[in-house]
Amino acid sequence: MGIEGEAGVGAAAGIDTSRASIARVYDMFLGGKDNFAADRQVYETIQAVAPQGDEVAKSIRRWLIRVVRHLAGFEVGIDQFLDIGSGLPTVENTHEVAQRNNAEATVVYVDNDATVAAYGRALMEENDHTHFATSDLRDPAALLATPQVAKLDFDRPMVLIQCATLHHIDDEADPAGFMKHYVDALPSGSYLAISHWWDPGDELPEGHRMARELEQRWRESSMGTGRYRTRAEIAELFAGLELVEPGLVELNDWWPDGPRLRETSLVERLILGGLAYKP
Numbered sequence: 001m002g003i004e005g006e007a008g009v010g011a012a013a014g015i016d017t018s019r020a021s022i023a024r025v026y027d028m029f030l031g032g033k034d035n036f037a038a039d040r041q042v043y044e045t046i047q048a049v050a051p052q053g054d055e056v057a058k059s060i061r062r063w064l065i066r067v068v069r070h071l072a073g074f075e076v077g078i079d080q081f082l083d084i085g086s087g088l089p090t091v092e093n094t095h096e097v098a099q100r101n102n103a104e105a106t107v108v109y110v111d112n113d114a115t116v117a118a119y120g121r122a123l124m125e126e127n128d129h130t131h132f133a134t135s136d137l138r139d140p141a142a143l144l145a146t147p148q149v150a151k152l153d154f155d156r157p158m159v160l161i162q163c164a165t166l167h168h169i170d171d172e173a174d175p176a177g178f179m180k181h182y183v184d185a186l187p188s189g190s191y192l193a194i195s196h197w198w199d200p201g202d203e204l205p206e207g208h209r210m211a212r213e214l215e216q217r218w219r220e221s222s223m224g225t226g227r228y229r230t231r232a233e234i235a236e237l238f239a240g241l242e243l244v245e246p247g248l249v250e251l252n253d254w255w256p257d258g259p260r261l262r263e264t265s266l267v268e269r270l271i272l273g274g275l276a277y278k279p
């Protein structure tokens with residue numbers, strides 16, 4: 001479809017096709033097809049520096065699946081999940097993984113992207129225990145007050161997921177500050193899962209250089225956001241919680257499913273994941 005045709009389709013669905021959307025660009029890295037010219041331009045700009053970008057997106061999804069499977073499984077047995085910045089539907093969505101372990105697990109997805117709202121809602125709301133809300137994660141009070149989130153029982157443990165979301169939030173929005181609001185709202189016994197782009201600094205100098213280059217490209221794109229934060233900055237997002245083993249680590253090092261069969265590329269190393277417990 002030509003760009004003008006795409007703009008027509010976008011307008012019909014209430015989507016501004018002149019700017020890239022991280023939900024659609026990320027979906028491209030996962031092999032999805034719901035994208036417009038502005039998204040493809042960002043995708044190509046990033047692939048030019050980090051051709052293994054697709055592997056990063058897949059690592060992120062695999063990490064999320066391992067986290068949800070662990071928490072929904074018999075060992076922990078949590079049955080409430082709040083997946084914020086959930087993205088476009090893909091293979092093995094949070095509710096599919098959680099409900100495979102417990103068919104009655106409640107999953108609430110939240111995103112503020114028009115494409116996710118337009119195309120995702122029907123798929124995400126495919127059963128009575130799965131819900132979708134449109135809300136901006138930078139405003140925890142409003143997000144937590146949506147009727148869909150209110151379906152969760154805040155007197156029982158739940159899992160709050162911020163998977164590959166907070167690095168799209170600028171420092172001015174104070175992610176550590178608003179994450180404290182979410183953590184305060186969580187009942188005791190809950191968990192917080194975060195994956196976040198990482199600038200390794202002196203720990204991995206070639207990774208530091210790539211993180212700086214990628215951050216500049218994301219920020220200069222029509223999306224205008226993207227932050228590779230330090231380990232200390234990411235750790236701050238878990239303030240007040242206890243990180244469970246193995247702590248805040250590269251995604252492929254977080255309870256891998258089995259032996260590593262290929263080398264992890266540099267760009268794949270530039271994201272950390274952690275799971276923390278609220279005593």
Ligand SMILES: C[S@@+](CC[C@H](N)C(=O)[O-])C[C@H]1O[C@@H](n2cnc3c(N)ncnc32)[C@H](O)[C@@H]1O
Nearest residue numbers: 023026085086087111112113136137163164165
């Ligand atoms: C990289 S995607 C990650 C999707 C999914 N969490 C995953 O890990 O596969 C980032 C998602 O966060 C959403 N997002 C970004 N900023 C947001 C905001 N301020 N409020 C709500 N969602 C936001 C985007 O629309 C997008 O769907």
